[in-house]
Amino acid sequence: MVLTVLLIIRLHNLFAVVMLSGIYSLLAATFFVVVDGVDVAFTEAAVGAGISTVLMLGALSVTTQREKAAAKSTLVPLAVVVVTGAALVYGTLDMPNYGDPEAPIHKHVAPRYIEDSLKETSVPNMVTAVLASYRGYDTLGEVTVIFTAGIGVILLLVRVGGRRRREDEDAA
Amino acid sequence: MEWPGLFNYWIVIFLMMAGLYVVMARANLIKKMVGLSIFQASVFIFYLTMGKVAGGTAPIVIPGNPVYSNPLPHVLILTAIVVGVATLAMGLAIIVRINEAYGTIEEDEIDQQEHDS
Structure with missing residues (x-):
């Protein structure tokens, strides 16, 4: 993944960049399988590697x-990135180790989902149970966001097509 | 500290900073969108890394008494992926519009045209 990202930074051919970002998404999806996020993995493979690439x-x-060669200086962004990265690495030093079952994230609501979700929703897949049942309103909000984005895209692109059509008519 | 310890977090930070660098240092708008996706995917990786329990299995109920990984980050990221695609589509639509209006998707050239007019 690191290699893909470095290539994305270096290359100027946008087609190659878009393809690499698809590969990057696919690698992320395989990583999600490794950390047990199977639902996330197939969503990322379908949506991140598939639909995003097609859109781009x-x-x-x-x-x-x-892409035209960058004219502006890259020193300032580089400095900002290095400083921010160093601060974040410092922040991780307090984080629990990878896979630590005693990490605070596993102590609060997750045990309840794991123990009671089958009884309460009779859906064996806990991710589905939480997504559709406990956090149904989240999903409703998500649908609203997609709907809004869809309307926005249609409005933006219809104006392009409409104007082109008018210009064609003027020319004719 | 045994392997992998905090290594995953450092990879995440590297990917995140690479995305941020692309967004800041490149003038091409489509490349900026790619940078944003890299940043976004790195956050997904961060969340799922936190949700992993050593020796755990995917959070789907199976017979016996297995250890499950934490399902909550998975749910949050599932939502985030889909919302991410919606925003990506929106951004690309705006880029197409900008290309119609200015004939270029390079930020500095757009700036130039704005100054000239």
Whole structure:
């Protein structure tokens, strides 16, 4: 994954960059399988590696394939990134180790979901049970966000098509 | 400290900072969107890393008395992935519009045109 990201930074061919970002998503999905997030893994593979790549290719097809060489200085961003990264690494030093069953995250609501979700919702997959039942309103909000984004995309792109059509009519 | 300890978090931080760097240092708008996706995916990896329990299995009920990984981060990230695609689609639509209006998707060229007019 680190290699993919470095290539994304270096390359100027946008088609290659978009393909690499698809590969990056797929690698992330395999990682999710390793850490037991199977539902997340197939969503990431379908949505992150699939739909996102298609969307970006669509955007590339109507814009340009090549990025111009960066003219502005990269020193300031690099400094900001290094400082922020160092601060974050310092922050992780207090984090519980990978896979630690005593970590605070496993102590609060998760045990209840794990123990009672089958009894209360009779859905064997806990992720589905929490998503659709305990946190149903979250999912409703998510659908609202997608709906809004869909409307926004349609409005933005219809204006493009509409104006093009008007220009065609003017030319005719 | 036994392996992997905090190593996963450091990888996450590297990926996150790489995404941030792309967003800040590159003028091309589509490349910026790719940078945002890298950043976003690194946060997903961070959450799922926290949800893992050593020796655990996927949180789907099976007979016996297994250790399950924490299902809560999975739920949150499932929602976040889908919302992420929605925002990505929105951003790309705006980029297409910008390309229509300015004929370029390079930030500095757009700046230039704004100054000239």
